[in-house]
């Protein structure tokens with residue numbers, strides 16, 4: 001919705017399965033009203049779901065379950081990642097193992113910065129694909145992450161961070177330890193500490209003038225007190241919903257719903273889903289303000 005602050009959503013551009021992107025989602029009016037109430041506009045802002053799957057993806061290799069054999073493209077889930085796009089900045093959140101496929105599918109030609117949630121393999125191991133976003137820039141590519149995550153990246157890909165890395169075709173990373181608020185043009189991202197197993201993990205509170213506030217928590221079991229405060233009353237929450245059964249490091253479906261309620265989120269999209277969650281069936285049981293995200297879903301503000 002150019003010039004906007006209004007809210008709309010659409011499926012993958014040119015997707016032959018566009019019929020799955022039926023309307024009825026009550027967000028448009030809500031956000032339009034919010035914009036009318038006086039938030040400053042800065043132009044078009046989009047959030048694109050590159051991947052919405054758990055660490056093994058869906059379908060799971062070798063699995064013959066109904067979800068893994070489903071013909072509904074919303075049940076094909078690459079590893080979780082999003083792209084934020086403003087008129088001046090394209091910001092990737094995580095670089096998982098499917099980054100190449102995701103970038104080709106969505107026609108991504110430019111990334112100006114990467115934000116990392118944590119250093120689990122399903123969020124970092126597509127690092128090498130960042131080469132394609134370095135060929136057309138002279139400055140190094142900023143990688144915003146916690147000092148812990150940056151250390152792991154440097155251990156995993158030491159050649160890229162080495163001062164001897166002078167090969168013109170290779171990634172030139174610029175490690176940027178998290179600041180309390182990260183400014184990427186008009187996009188601001190506030191790192192939020194989360195509990196997610198043994199590895200230090202963050203989500204992000206994303207703000208853009210005229211757009212709803214967005215919480216992005218793809219891998220989470222519980223929230224630090226400070227993150228509860230920061231996310232209280234968030235407009236739109238994107239949150240981990242692995243499967244119906246409980247899991248030691250991820251939210252179950254019931255836990256995801258109670259976190260949405262606890263934070264008082266006006267709207268929510270569920271992500272990082274496993275093959276126990278069939279898209280249409282799961283969505284049919286959800287309250288109206290909660291939806292199941294899928295690869296290629298684009299939210300426009």
Ligand SMILES: [Zn+2]
Pocket residue numbers: 054055080120122123218219272
């Ligand atoms: Zn993950």
Ligand SMILES: [Zn+2]
Pocket residue numbers: 059060063064065066067068275
């Ligand atoms: Zn399966």
Ligand SMILES: [Zn+2]
Pocket residue numbers: 118120196219
């Ligand atoms: Zn993880």
